[in-house]
Amino acid sequence: MEAENFSKLLNEVVSNGKINFYYYSDPTSSNIELHHLAIPFPGELSPVDLPFRWHAEKPSEELVDAIWDDDSHAWIENSDKSQPALIAKLQANNEALKKKMDSYEQAKIADAQKNDKVVQALTGVQKGQAQTTAVLAQLVPMVQQLSKSVNTSDETDKTKKEEGAE
Template identity: 75%
Template sequence: MEAENFLDLLKQVVADGKISFYYFSDPTSPITALHHLEIPYPGELSPVDLPYRWHAEKPSEDLIDAVWDDDSHSWIENSDKSQPALIAKLQASNAAMQKKMENYEAAKIKDAQNNDKVVQALSGVQKGQAQTTAVLAQLVPMVQQLSKPVNTPDKSNKADETKKKEGAE
């Protein structure tokens, strides 16, 4: 009996031409067809009477995989192959690259500062080595003089006596 009533209602709707289209959207569904499903309905529904996830606004033809966004109360793109999605990916990639470049520049500046400190330290070491070399240059002649045998009167006399004894014999 219900099938007959439905067929009668369908015939009447088709005869009157009063079919409204509503759009169902379940963005969490793994079935892509349920992201934006067109539903014919006999008659019209007020926005208050629309069932959950039903919307009177038709999604734009530009959207590949349209889903209803509750925050903006409009259809948005869900496909990652659409032009807006690609632009968003490129913008995110660009922002990431800029951040990396800023980090690189900061590291480069830090390395340059560290290199300056190393150069200053090496310069100090070189100055210290130069001073040490100058002091050693002054000490070498003194050490050489100290290492020469010193002729004392006692030693020269004994050496002379031994020579004399050897020569006399």
């Protein structure tokens, strides 16, 4: 109850213009509350009079863990669970997947080229075997005729020897 009363009192004082809010940001702090701490201040400070790391600009409600960026002079997201951080992660993952797919496609093309060379080599071997078979098919009848003529001449010689021996 006391917190609600204090909050109501604080809102009433702020609405009357007696207190202004300034925002402290220590991006290097391990305490997340110090990344964007609202500080009530009685009165108004000019931007020149603001102490170190104090800012008059309120961080956006959309930022999960807002920190002040000195380079851009604006509040930025520090949380890796915020929508911009998640989008950045997804984009990085998408790029990594694209690279993997490209390398996969290149490997697939290289394998296809290797397979084409193997098919060409096998086709050459098959043609060589077919030519060898054709040549053998022509030689087999000739060899058979030669073996018949050798066998018949041997038989004739034997019969002549036998007849001469008698």
